[in-house]
Amino acid sequence: MGGVTTWTHQMARLFAERGHRPHIIGIVPAAPELRADLGELPYPTETLYTEHPPKAGPARGVKGRLNLAERRRRAAKEAGMRGAADRLSARFATARPGGIVICTQVWAMEWVTLADTAGMPVIGMSHESFTACRASSRFGRVQRYYADVDRLLALTREDADLWIRAGRDNADFMPNPLPVMPDVPSARTEKVVASIGRLSDEKGVDLLLDTWALVAPRHPDWLLRIYGSGEDEELLLKQREALGLERSVEFMGRTDDVPEALRGAAVFAQSSRAEGFPLSLMEAMAAAVPCVAFDCAPGVHEIVGDGEDGLLAQPGNINELAAHLETLLTDQELRDRLGTAARENVQRYSTDRITRRWEDLFAFLER
Incomplete structure (x- = not known):
């Protein structure tokens, strides 16, 4: 996901420049062309899956619970998530003490929730407006998976206030940094x-x-x-x-x-x-x-x-x-x-x- 991926690597570079030790863990690999655009990275990266994990919806009604193919897909998804969460727990263990988990995507918090983050502050981010999140399935995910994080970070004070009113009293805000400050600005003369x-x-x-x-x-x-x-x-x-x-x-x-x-x-x-x-x-x-x-x-x-x-x-x-x-x-x-x-x-x-x-x-x- 372009914007968040760009933000993630920008912040990782900035943290590395200031003496921190960032380690990026993706759920699935980035597209080859995006990975090529990133160039040489001054920090390690890894993914929990080599390809997109299997999709399986929740069991709805008697037919849903009895659907054998769907039950198999759900079982495969859950087993894969447990294995990925175990690998995540092992990685987190190497970061203690002093490690901090920053989850940049609402979707990714499912794996973080399953993993062992004991002794580590967890920051969950929402890189969209409250209104946009409220109109999507991500709103329910935030309410479920961000309830116990140390900070739910929105992008603006206005969005943070809306999250607080929605019951997330752990909400705060953090603006994105300026991607680049060009030495030569536009002359604004081209039509x-x-x-x-x-x-x-x-x-x-x-x-x-x-x-x-x-x-x-x-x-x-x-x-x-x-x-x-x-x-x-x-x-x-x-x-x-x-x-x-x-x-x-x-x-x-x-x-x-x-x-x-x-x-x-x-x-x-x-x-x-x-x-x-x-x-x-x-x-x-x-x-x-x-x-x-x-x-x-x-x-x-x-x-x-x-x-x-x-x-x-x-x-x-x-x-x-x-x-x-x-x-x-x-x-x-x-x-x-x-x-x-x-x-x-x-x-x-x-x-x-x-x-x-x-x-x-x-x-x-x-x-």
Whole structure:
């Protein structure tokens, strides 16, 4: 899972640089192309499974309990989980004393719960907004598996407060660190709007195309460049054709050089249906590119100050998003003011500040 995997390895590198000894344990191996992108790692990694563990649903009703094939799948899954948890317990034993478990994925907490974590603080994270979690099966998993962790970490204070109201009085928050602070920011002179993210329903690229269809006729000299890959690519290419946007929308594919992509843009657009603490907004701000975005999660308005260093629209309101794009496309002075403020303001998420916050939490939990 791209965003969380990127975050995990970024934090592991930062911890290693400060003298800690990170050890990453995955449930299943990362995709080969992602593993190649990570390069040489200054810390050990391993996985509990060599391939995705078998899936088996809960027994529902008499038929479910009597279904022999389903019972076998459940038994195989449970046996595999017990064996994986035993291996996890053995690994945790080598980290005592002084070890801390950070579970970055709600799904992974099932194995941590089965393992022996005696004497080790356990931190469970949710890398999405409370609202997005509440609308999914992950909410029940958090309520079940995060009840006894030392800290349930949300991404924002607002989300942490919502978790506390939902009964998780162990909730706190920890923002994501800024991925990179480029030495050379964008000059904001190229007539390009950039968007970076997975081509999936959650990221709302279809909504961005609908938005651009409202903007492009009045700004034929501007381009929308969409960076990313994903399962919706073919559908989005067909949508671009249906909207007559072939000349003004370029699908650029995945990029390994986000700062370079952003240096060639004057505006950044995000049209997600759901977010946690979007790294792409932070990357754009670090490059001094003003952002327009749907305010779809607390993490969005935590990062972007509406009217201060970017412009926010109500979730799904393409007319409002289009109006914000029009404003920035036609006002160079405003682009410069918001972009300059964005680059300055986003430094509150510097890697040094966020890593120190983690270390303060470690010290508190170890007392």
